[in-house]
Amino acid sequence: MKKLLTPAVFCLGIILSACSSTGTVEEGTGSVEDRNVGAVTTVTPTSPRSAALAALRDPNSPLSKRSIYFDFDSYVVKPEFQSLVQAHGRFLAQNPDFKVLIQGNADERGSREYNLALGQKRAEAVKNALLTFGAREDQVEAVSLGEEKPICTDRTEECYAQNRRADILYSGEF
Amino acid sequence: MRGFAHHLFHWRLVVTLLLATCAALPARAQLTVEITGAGGQRIPIAIPYLAGEELLPTPISQIVGQDLAKSGIFQLVDVGLLRLPEDQIPDYANLAARGADAVLAGSATVLGAGQYEVRVRVFDTRRQADLGGILYRFTPSQTRATAHRIADFVYEKLTGIPGYFASRLAYVVKQGNRYELRISEADGSNSVPALISQEPIISPTWSPDGTKVAYVSFEAKKPIVYVHELATGQRRVVANFKGSNSAPAFSPDGQSIALALTRDGISQIYLVPVMGGTPVRLSRSHAIDTEPVFSPDGRHIYFTSDRGGSPQIYRMPASGGAAERITFEGEYNVSPDVSSDGKLLTFVTRNQGRYQVALLDLQTRQQLILSDSTRDESPSFAPNGRMIVYASEFGGRGSLFAVSTDGKVRLRLSAEGADVREPAWGPLPR
Amino acid sequence: MPKPPVWLLYVLIASAAFCRPAFAIFSDDQARQGVAELRQQVQTLGERVDNLARAQVTQSNDLERLREEMRRLTGRIEELQYKLEQIEKRQRDFYLDLDARLTALGAGATGSAAPAATPPAQPTTQGAPASSGNAKADFDAALGKLQSRDAKGALAAFQDFLRQHPNDPQIPQAHFWAGTAALQLKEYETARRHFARVVFDHPKHELAPDAMLGLANALQGMGDEVGSIDMLKRLVERHPNTPAGQVARQRLGR
Known part of the structure; x- marks a missing residue:
C-alpha cells in the first residue's frame, strides 16, 4: 500500500504547489476569504x-x-x-x-x-x-x-x- | 530506552521520603492481632518475668509471650509473679503441676552507657532438661527487636524450626488519596512509613538481606519500579522503560530483579541488574506473563501467565525457556509465592467466585484452600515457611491476615480507619 | 503490519502550500480542471486509506480474537495432557500392585492367575476340591471387574460369589479381593470384615499375610490406630519373611 501511494501523493504535492501560484483556491462553496475550506491553508x-x-x-x-x-x-x-x-x-x-x-x-x-x-x-x-x-x-x-x-x-x-x-x-x- | 513520559513532562511530584528507621514517629494506625481460628495442640509454656526486668525500657518477657501466643503453636501458662533467673535449676515439679511443659528463665542487667544485657535459658519441665541459653546486648531502641529474637530462640528450641518474629512486613496503607508504604514488625505492629505518595504504590518485595524493598510507584502517571534502601531512605529507579514496569522480585543472590515489562507490547518477564541496566527478556509468549518469583535455590521462576486462556501459575528456568504449568485446579490462579524450602507454593485461587489463599504441595500436588474469605490478595510466606500473610477484607476495608500452612491458626492484623493491602513478609535479620 | 501513510499525504499537501513557483506550466483552464481532478483523486485516495485503516483495525481485532482462541486451546491441551499423565500414573501403580498380588496368588492352589489357561467348562484338578465351572466363571468375572478399576462392581460381584458358592475353595480369595475392593472404596468396615475372615478363618492361607496388612489398613481407615499397629506387629511376628511382613516392619519402624 505504501509503495503504491507514495509516488501518487508526491506528484500531487508538486502539482498542487504549482497551481497555488494563482493565489486562490476556488472550489466548492469556499471563497477566497474562507481560509478554513480545503486541506490547504497558507496563512x-x-x-x-x-x-x-x-x-x-x-x-x-x-x-x-x-x-x-x-x-x-x-x-x-x-x-x-x-x-x-x-x-x-x-x-x-x-x-x-x-x-x-x-x-x-x-x-x-x-x-x-x-x-x-x-x-x-x-x-x-x-x-x-x-x-x-x-x-x-x-x-x-x-x-x-x-x-x-x-x-x-x-x-x-x-x-x-x-x-x-x-x-x-x-x-x-x- | 526510557519512556518519554518520564522526560518530557513536569510531574506534580508529591513524594516524601522518610527514614524507615525513624522510630520516633508515632504510628497513627497501630495494628492489633486477634486469633480467629482454633489451633490444634499447643505447647504450654511459662514465661515468667525476667529477674531485673523492671530496669529495661520495655518489658521483654511480655513481648516474647505475645509473640509465642500469636504463633498459635504455644499456649501461655500463668505463673503469677514468679521470677526465675537462668542460672538456677527451675522447680520442675511445680511448673509441670501448673501445666507448663517448658519455661523460659532469664535475667536482665544494666551495663551502663545506654547498654543492656539479657540472658535467657529454655528448660523442658517434663524431661527436666536444659535446652540451651542465649545472651543479648542492646540499646533501648533495640529492645523490641531483642525480644523478638528471644521469641525466635524459644520457638526454634521447642519446635526445631526457626522462628519469624524478628522479621518485618512491608505493606501499603491507603487513606483517601494518600498512599503509604509501611514497614512493621512481624505481627503488623509499630509500623513506620518508608514512602508517602499521592499516587498508588503496589507490589512491595524484600531483598534477600532485608535491607531494601522494591516496589511499583505510579507517581509519574505510569508504573515504574524503584528499589528503596530502608536504612537511608534513598531510592533508585531500576525500571522505567517505555510502557508499564511492574511486579519486581529479587533473585536469591540479591543481584538481579525479575519483573514484568511491556516494552515489546504485551506484559512479559525480564531480568534487570539490581543497580539498573539493560533488561534481558526471559519469557516469550503471545500472552500475559507477570508476577515472577524465584525458587529459593534460584534455579526457577514461578509466574502467572494466561497463555492457556486463563491465568495460571507456570514455572520456567531462571534463565528463561520452556515453561511448565503448575496449577490445574480452577480457572484463576495468580500471585504465586514459594516457601523457603521450595516445597510449597501459595497463590490466590478463584473458587466459586471467591478469591482465596491456596497452598499447593509441589511434590504431592495436594492443594488446600487456607482461607474462608472472598477477596484475598498477595499471599506471602514467613521466612520459616510456616505462616502466610495476605490481604483480605474486613468490615469493608482492606486488612492483613496471617494463616498457618496447616490452616489451623489464623490471625487478623487489623488497622483502624485505613485500607491495608499488598503485604510482603521480609527475611529474618542476619 | 504496514501503516497506511495518511500522514505522508497531509505532509505533502501542507508542503505544497508553502512552495510557490513563479511560473505556470499550464493555461488557467487546464490548470483549474487539473486541480479539480486531482482534488477528486486526493479525496478518493484519502477515503481508500481510511477504509484500509479501518479494515486493518478490524483485522487486528480478529487477530486478537484468534490469539485468544489459541490460548484457550493451548490451555485445554495442557489440562488434557496433565489428566492423561495422572491417569497413566494411577494405572501403572494399580497394575504393579495387581501384578504382585496375582503372582502371589498364581503360586497357590487354584491357578486363578491364568484363567485363560483353564477353560471355565473344564473343572480344574489342581489342589483339593475344585470350583464348579459356574463358580470359576463368577470368580473370574469379579476379578475382571477389579482389574478394570470397577471397585464397586467387583465388591458386589465377590459378595454375590460368597453367597452363591459358600463351599467353594476360593472363598478365602473372594474375601481377600472383596476386602481389597472395599478398601479402594474407603468402605473400611466392610473391608475389615472381609479381611478378618481370611485372617481368622484361614490363618494358614497364603493370602493371610496380605489380608493382615489389609486389615491393618482398614483399621487405620476407621481411625483405630492402636488396633492397626497391633495387627502390623502380629503380622511381623507371624510372617516375618513375607513381602507383607516386610512392609509391616517398615511401617512400624517409622
Missing part, C-alpha cells in the same frame, strides 16, 4: 500548535472525546470507538510534535498485577489503532494503571464497565 494568524490545541479542546470536535470503553474480558477496540481513535490518529499525523500517553484500566476483581497487565492490553489495542490511523510510534506510549485508579468504586457491573477503559492523554495535559 495562519495563530501558531499551528495553539490552533491544534484549540481543536483538541473544542467540545464539538471528536478529539474532545478521550475514553475508549471495552467489553468484559475483551481487549479489542469496538467499532463504535473507531472513529474516535481515527480522529486522534489523524490529529497526531498532522501534528507530529504532539505526543500522547494512553492509560489502560481494569476493573478491581482479582490480582493487582494481573489487572495491570490486562489494562496494558487495552492501552496497546488503542495504541495500535492510533498507529494504523497515522500516528508515529514515538508519539504514543501505552501504559497501564490496572485497577489502581478507578473512576467508579461501587461493586456493580455498571461501575466495573466504566473502569474497563483506556484514556488518551495529550502531553501537557497530565
Whole structure:
C-alpha cells in the first residue's frame, strides 16, 4: 500500500504547489476569504500548535472525546470507538510534535498485577489503532494503571464497565 | 530506552521520603492481632518475668509471650509473679503441676552507657532438661527487636524450626488519596512509613538481606519500579522503560530483579541488574506473563501467565525457556509465592467466585484452600515457611491476615480507619 | 503490519502550500480542471486509506480474537495432557500392585492367575476340591471387574460369589479381593470384615499375610490406630519373611 501511494501523493504535492501560484483556491462553496475550506491553508494568524490545541479542546470536535470503553474480558477496540481513535490518529499525523500517553484500566476483581497487565492490553489495542490511523510510534506510549485508579468504586457491573477503559492523554495535559 | 513520559513532562511530584528507621514517629494506625481460628495442640509454656526486668525500657518477657501466643503453636501458662533467673535449676515439679511443659528463665542487667544485657535459658519441665541459653546486648531502641529474637530462640528450641518474629512486613496503607508504604514488625505492629505518595504504590518485595524493598510507584502517571534502601531512605529507579514496569522480585543472590515489562507490547518477564541496566527478556509468549518469583535455590521462576486462556501459575528456568504449568485446579490462579524450602507454593485461587489463599504441595500436588474469605490478595510466606500473610477484607476495608500452612491458626492484623493491602513478609535479620 | 501513510499525504499537501513557483506550466483552464481532478483523486485516495485503516483495525481485532482462541486451546491441551499423565500414573501403580498380588496368588492352589489357561467348562484338578465351572466363571468375572478399576462392581460381584458358592475353595480369595475392593472404596468396615475372615478363618492361607496388612489398613481407615499397629506387629511376628511382613516392619519402624 505504501509503495503504491507514495509516488501518487508526491506528484500531487508538486502539482498542487504549482497551481497555488494563482493565489486562490476556488472550489466548492469556499471563497477566497474562507481560509478554513480545503486541506490547504497558507496563512495562519495563530501558531499551528495553539490552533491544534484549540481543536483538541473544542467540545464539538471528536478529539474532545478521550475514553475508549471495552467489553468484559475483551481487549479489542469496538467499532463504535473507531472513529474516535481515527480522529486522534489523524490529529497526531498532522501534528507530529504532539505526543500522547494512553492509560489502560481494569476493573478491581482479582490480582493487582494481573489487572495491570490486562489494562496494558487495552492501552496497546488503542495504541495500535492510533498507529494504523497515522500516528508515529514515538508519539504514543501505552501504559497501564490496572485497577489502581478507578473512576467508579461501587461493586456493580455498571461501575466495573466504566473502569474497563483506556484514556488518551495529550502531553501537557497530565 | 526510557519512556518519554518520564522526560518530557513536569510531574506534580508529591513524594516524601522518610527514614524507615525513624522510630520516633508515632504510628497513627497501630495494628492489633486477634486469633480467629482454633489451633490444634499447643505447647504450654511459662514465661515468667525476667529477674531485673523492671530496669529495661520495655518489658521483654511480655513481648516474647505475645509473640509465642500469636504463633498459635504455644499456649501461655500463668505463673503469677514468679521470677526465675537462668542460672538456677527451675522447680520442675511445680511448673509441670501448673501445666507448663517448658519455661523460659532469664535475667536482665544494666551495663551502663545506654547498654543492656539479657540472658535467657529454655528448660523442658517434663524431661527436666536444659535446652540451651542465649545472651543479648542492646540499646533501648533495640529492645523490641531483642525480644523478638528471644521469641525466635524459644520457638526454634521447642519446635526445631526457626522462628519469624524478628522479621518485618512491608505493606501499603491507603487513606483517601494518600498512599503509604509501611514497614512493621512481624505481627503488623509499630509500623513506620518508608514512602508517602499521592499516587498508588503496589507490589512491595524484600531483598534477600532485608535491607531494601522494591516496589511499583505510579507517581509519574505510569508504573515504574524503584528499589528503596530502608536504612537511608534513598531510592533508585531500576525500571522505567517505555510502557508499564511492574511486579519486581529479587533473585536469591540479591543481584538481579525479575519483573514484568511491556516494552515489546504485551506484559512479559525480564531480568534487570539490581543497580539498573539493560533488561534481558526471559519469557516469550503471545500472552500475559507477570508476577515472577524465584525458587529459593534460584534455579526457577514461578509466574502467572494466561497463555492457556486463563491465568495460571507456570514455572520456567531462571534463565528463561520452556515453561511448565503448575496449577490445574480452577480457572484463576495468580500471585504465586514459594516457601523457603521450595516445597510449597501459595497463590490466590478463584473458587466459586471467591478469591482465596491456596497452598499447593509441589511434590504431592495436594492443594488446600487456607482461607474462608472472598477477596484475598498477595499471599506471602514467613521466612520459616510456616505462616502466610495476605490481604483480605474486613468490615469493608482492606486488612492483613496471617494463616498457618496447616490452616489451623489464623490471625487478623487489623488497622483502624485505613485500607491495608499488598503485604510482603521480609527475611529474618542476619 | 504496514501503516497506511495518511500522514505522508497531509505532509505533502501542507508542503505544497508553502512552495510557490513563479511560473505556470499550464493555461488557467487546464490548470483549474487539473486541480479539480486531482482534488477528486486526493479525496478518493484519502477515503481508500481510511477504509484500509479501518479494515486493518478490524483485522487486528480478529487477530486478537484468534490469539485468544489459541490460548484457550493451548490451555485445554495442557489440562488434557496433565489428566492423561495422572491417569497413566494411577494405572501403572494399580497394575504393579495387581501384578504382585496375582503372582502371589498364581503360586497357590487354584491357578486363578491364568484363567485363560483353564477353560471355565473344564473343572480344574489342581489342589483339593475344585470350583464348579459356574463358580470359576463368577470368580473370574469379579476379578475382571477389579482389574478394570470397577471397585464397586467387583465388591458386589465377590459378595454375590460368597453367597452363591459358600463351599467353594476360593472363598478365602473372594474375601481377600472383596476386602481389597472395599478398601479402594474407603468402605473400611466392610473391608475389615472381609479381611478378618481370611485372617481368622484361614490363618494358614497364603493370602493371610496380605489380608493382615489389609486389615491393618482398614483399621487405620476407621481411625483405630492402636488396633492397626497391633495387627502390623502380629503380622511381623507371624510372617516375618513375607513381602507383607516386610512392609509391616517398615511401617512400624517409622
